[in-house]
Amino acid sequence: MVLVFAETWNGKFKKSTFEAVQYASACAQAQGSQAVAVVVGPASAPVESLGAYGAAKVVHLHGPKQFETAQHAALVGDLAKELNARLIVVSGTANGRALMGALAVRAEASVISNVTALPESYAPLRVVRGAFSSKGIEVCESRSERCVIGLVPNALGVKDSAGSDAAFEDRNVTAELRASMVEQQLASGSIALPEAERVVSAGRGMKAPENWGMIEELAQVLGAATACSKPVSDIGWRPHREHVGQTGIQVNPQLYIAVGISGAIQHLAGVSSSKTIVVINSDPEAPFFKAADYGIVGDAFDIVPRLTAALRKHLN
């Protein structure tokens, strides 16, 4: 069977969770097996609703209050061994990525992360993954009876849900905590970048931090997350958590709009797997145009407000 870690965020299932459950379900179907989802800690939605995304069964572990890497690895890893899972699917969110390595050790499994597609084959298990910061594609083979698959968020997207509620089982569990949470600081109201479907990103071409209003407005119309280039976060115009690129956040949205970003290779490493890239830059020689699907040469201060208006008209 295929086990999938159904991550919650403040008790809610994330979009990336539904994607991971659908991925696990597709793997299970291909092998004539079943997908079992594991939920750790409080869930505000009924856990059986994961059935709509293909889970045949949900195991809900009660006890833990929040994510802790070692504790989650122990709980999910031990369950994988008990159920004799052949595959363990984890979405590569911040928590999922932290979890994968420890989970593989605990579950006595191999691990293949940064996976972008369904397996090419199951015996042997061969999976396509991104490598060399989006400059290469690797086919990786597991040499273990059990394998953790770390799925890139948005790699497949969430298909419409179908199917009925899953069977579920509640269990009370305890496991060692190796780190205790002192506090959590969340940016209010913003869309988390790693799983955003649309991203509006801006660079030094915006000239000053007070000019970001038009970027935020464009993002708001699109329901997009805001992001920025490295120089902009380095000089403190925008917070570090918005820095997209090699040493910042890697994103994989359907639509990436880059405003006033020249497109240094370090930036491209974090965004080049975006499905559609739109570049707005006053310099027609900006290297970013070579990586773009659509380009507009011109002044951001003129174009962005008009683009926002045109999109607003279309989306209404």
Add this chain to the structure above:
Amino acid sequence: MKILICISHVPDTTAKIQFTPDAKSLDTSGVQFVINPYDEFGLTRALQLNEKLGGTVTAVTVGGAEVEPTLRKALAIGAHDAVRVDAQPTDPLQVARELAAVATEGGYDLVICGQESIDYNGGVVPSALAELLGWPVVTPCIGFEPAGSRAKASREIDGGKEILEIALPAVLGAKKGLVEESELRIPNMRGIMAARTKPLTVKAPAGAAAGSAPVSFAKPAGKSAVQIIDAQNLDLLVQKLHEEAKVI
């Protein structure tokens, strides 16, 4: 504080990535190798802690003789000594097991790795290593302040960060924020001279098995040429995003 900093030997960010004709591996000809950028944040933090608290900073990598210049660079930046585990790993769990053997033998208080390497982009080693050692892990780690046998560490999460309290020894997966880019140490001439005589020990591998191995590599499909759209005709862009790209 006795610190082990794990160094990954990776192609420079700007390197052109090509694969060998049999598609089995990276074509390393003409490729410049560097310290993995995430490891650099860890190395600088290790040196800062060493200046404050004393102790040693040991750099370690798992690889053949070809990785030694990268280890020497870590010595030139300020690590006191270096260990090369003489193995050619194909998989992050194999790397983690070899590192765990070094960490156990050396009795370290803190092990720092980059949160991922920019070549295989696995992101697996920090938490796998911690689990093998039975230690706490903080990854991606964007802040670390030890206080005696405990420490406070910041961990990046989707849309924010969390502050964790842990007991040492521990493993950190370094990311920008652990130190700022402007704080990163670079080797100076005195450091480069000193690095030549600092101890670099070659250690036989523990013989950890790989859990997986690459079968083949390929370059991603190139983008078709960019469509330049007239700045006066933004409705056309909206139309194309809707009908052609189908993203709105």
